[in-house]
Amino acid sequence: MRGLACILMFQTHCYDSWLGGDARKSTFLMYSQLLGTLPAPLFLFLAGISLVLIIDKLLRKNVSAKEITRILLRRGSQIFAFAILFRLQEYLIAWGWAPWSDLFKVDVLNTIGISMILMALVCGTALRIARTPERRRPSLLIAGVLGMSLIALLTPPLWTSWRPSWLPWPIESYIDGVHNLSAPQPGLFPIFPWTGFAFAGLAAGLVLFSDWGRARTVQTLAVSAVAGVGLIAGARWIDHMPFQFYSVYDYWHTSPNFFVMRVGLLLIVALLSYAWCRWGLGARGFSPLIQLGQTSLLVYWVHLEFVYGRASLLVKRSNDVGTASLGLLMIFLMMLALSLLRTRVNWRDLGDSLRTRLVPAKPSA
Numbered sequence: 171m172r173g174l175a176c177i178l179m180f181q182t183h184c185y186d187s188w189l190g191g192d193a194r195k196s197t198f199l200m201y202s203q204l205l206g207t208l209p210a211p212l213f214l215f216l217a218g219i220s221l222v223l224i225i226d227k228l229l230r231k232n233v234s235a236k237e238i239t240r241i242l243l244r245r246g247s248q249i250f251a252f253a254i255l256f257r258l259q260e261y262l263i264a265w266g267w268a269p270w271s272d273l274f275k276v277d278v279l280n281t282i283g284i285s286m287i288l289m290a291l292v293c294g295t296a297l298r299i300a301r302t303p304e305r306r307r308p309s310l311l312i313a314g315v316l317g318m319s320l321i322a323l324l325t326p327p328l329w330t331s332w333r334p335s336w337l338p339w340p341i342e343s344y345i346d347g348v349h350n351l352s353a354p355q356p357g358l359f360p361i362f363p364w365t366g367f368a369f370a371g372l373a374a375g376l377v378l379f380s381d382w383g384r385a386r387t388v389q390t391l392a393v394s395a396v397a398g399v400g401l402i403a404g405a406r407w408i409d410h411m412p413f414q415f416y417s418v419y420d421y422w423h424t425s426p427n428f429f430v431m432r433v434g435l436l437l438i439v440a441l442l443s444y445a446w447c448r449w450g451l452g453a454r455g456f457s458p459l460i461q462l463g464q465t466s467l468l469v470y471w472v473h474l475e476f477v478y479g480r481a482s483l484l485v486k487r488s489n490d491v492g493t494a495s496l497g498l499l500m501i502f503l504m505m506l507a508l509s510l511l512r513t514r515v516n517w518r519d520l521g522d523s524l525r526t527r528l529v530p531a532k533p534s535a
Contacts, residue, residue, distance in 0.1 A: 171212055171215075171216055171439060171440065171443045171463065172212070172213070172216055172462070172463030172464075172466040173457075173458065173459030173460055173461065173462040173463035173466075174212065174439070174443065174459055174463075175208070175209045175212035175213050175216075175463075175466065176209075176462040176463065176466055176469055176470070176505070177459070177462070177502070178205050178206065178208050178209045178212070179206075179209040179470065179473075180473060180477075180498060180501050180502055180505070181202055181205065181206075181498055182202060182203065182205065182206030182209065183473070183474070183477045183478065184477055184494060184497055184498040184501055185198075185199055185202045185203075185491075185494055185498070186199075186202070186203070186206070187477045187478050187482065187484075187486050187487070188477075188482075188484045188485075188486060188487070188488075188489045188493070188494040188497055189487065189489060189490075189491065189494050190486075190487040190488040190489055190490075191488070191490070193489070193490050193491055193494070194487070196491070198491055207422075207432065208432070208435065208439075209278075210278045210281075210359060210364060210367075211364075211367040211432050211433075211435075211436060212436065212439070213278060213282060213466070214278075214281065214282060214285055214364060214365065214367035214368040214371065215367045215368065215370055215371035215374070215433075215436045216371060217282050217285055217286060217368050217371060218285070218289065218314070218367070218368040218369060218370060218371025218372035218373075218374070218375060219371045219372070219374065219375035219378070220375075221242065221245075221286060221289055221290075221293070221368075221371075221372060221375070222371075222372060222375030222376055222378075222379055223375070223379065224241070224242065224245070225238060225242070225293060225310070226379050228241065229303075229306060235294055235297035235298045236294070238293070238294060238297060239290055239291070239293070239294030239297075242286065242289065242290030242293065242294070243287060243290045243291070245286055245290075246283050246284070246285070246286030246287035246288075246289075246290055247283070247287065248283075249279065249282055249283035249286060250280065250283025250284060250287065251283075252279060252283070252467070253277065253279035253280040253282075253283050254280075256277075256279060256471060257272065257273055257274075257275060257277070257280075258273065260272065260474070260475075260479070261273050263475065263479060263480065264479065264480065271349065271350045274339075274340040274343065274349070274350075275343075275349065275358065276343050276344055276347060276349070276358045276359055276360055277358070277359060278359045278364070279467075279470070280344075280359065281359040281360070281361065281364045281365060282368070284344065284361060284365065285361075285364075285365040285368035285369075286368070288317075288361070288365055288368075289314075289317070289368060289369065289372055292313050292314075292317055292369075293310055293313060293372075295313070296309040296310050296312070296313040297309065297310070307376055307380060310372070310376055311373055311376045311377070313372075314369050314370070314372035314373030314376060315369075315373050317365075317366070317369035317372070318366045318367075318369035318370045318372075318373060318433075321361070321362055321363055321365055321366035321369065322363055322366045322426040322429040322430070323426055324362060325362040325363040325366075325424045325426070325429070326416040326418060326419070326420070326424045326425070326426070327416070328345055328346050328362050329346045329354045329362070329418075329420070329423070329424045330416075330417070330418040330424075331417065331418065333346060333348075333354075334346070335348075343358065343360060344360055344361055345360055345361055345362060346360050346362060347359065347360035354423075356422075356423050362424075363424065363426075363429050366429060367429075367432070367433070367436070370433045370436065371436075374394065374436075374437065374440070377390060377394070378390055378391070378394070378440075387444070388444075391440055391441040391444050392441060394437045394440060394441065395437055395438045395440070395441035395442075397434075397437060398433070398434035398435065398436070398437030398438045399434065399438065400434070401430050401431065401433055401434030401437070402430075402431050402434035402435065404430070405427040405428070405430040405431040405434065406427075406431070408427050409421065409425070409427040409428075446459070447460070458502075458506055461506060461509050461510065461513070462505065462506060462509055464509065464513055465508070465509040465512045465513060468508065468509065468512055469505040469508060469509060472505065472508060473501055473504075473505050476501060476504065477501065483497050483500055483501065484497045
């Protein structure tokens with residue numbers, strides 16, 4: 171699933187950066203951007219699932235709720251620190267033409283870190299409320315579903331009538347993505363609604379990695395996918411009702427209906443990913459998707475400079491679909507090669523070998 175998120179991210183960024191002229195008005199770019207609504211939810215959904223794996227391991231070791239919270243907070247803080255470091259790197263690389271406000275841009279990596287911190291606090295509270303081991307998983311599941319629902323439902327007013335405009339914009343931007351432009355920006359990834367996908371992954375992971383789910387993985391994923399179809403159908407039905415609950419309705423950016431539809435798609439993708447890895451090409455030798463998924467943070471970090479930065483492979487906003495597609499293929503191959511270098515080469519042993527060859531041995535006494 172992470173590898174799929176990387177592929178969808180590559181195509182979204184490449185076509186957005188490189189297409190120009192009439193190609194920017196084409197239906198091709200429209201569908202590319204539509205697919206671009208999935209990578210961030212996928213990354214955040216998987217952050218929630220990965221958190222479940224950590225919690226499950228710690229619970230089986232009888233680690234206290236306080237210690238679990240501390241470990242999860244440290245994990246989320248590390249990712250958030252990487253996000254701040256990434257923003258600083260991008261600003262230094264673009265020195266001279268990037269505005270200083272880019273240092274405070276709320277990107278998806280920032281939100282993954284914040285999401286893990288929020289989930290750590292929520293899960294720690296849920297574990298303290300659950301006084302017996304039997305109540306821990308139900309308590310965590312309820313917390314995940316409630317967190318997801320509250321974030322989705324509060325997003326429209328927090329972007330409009332309840333906007334916390336009294337906050338300094340670098341802080342407000344984490345709530346509604348306002349940045350320094352006096353209005354929420356659709357290209358950013360604030361807590362509302364994006365962290366809701368992480369809580370959705372938390373809830374899904376608790377079901378999938380329960381004792382019942384582990385013993386019936388295929389059935390659990392199949393039922394989840396069917397539930398995903400139901401969520402999509404329900405979201406479409408509500409969206410076409412003659413009245414709306416919110417005074418300001420923006421389907422593509424703040425609507426809970428669009429949020430629910432994407433959660434449904436994520437549940438379907440989870441089943442398809444499992445099938446791909448167990449019975450499909452992912453189970454037959456080398457899989458580029460699995461490989462990219464193992465180093466998703468690295469390829470996310472590096473590819474942006476070759477797409478949006480000064481080292482862009484193509485001239486920005488000046489190419490047709492064919493040329494941009496060749497550039498996309500080059501990005502894919504470059505990031506795949508980088509991923510392989512990261513996972514297949516033992517850099518420590520290589521460094522030791524080079525030092526052994528370059529540093530002359532001391533003469534024996």
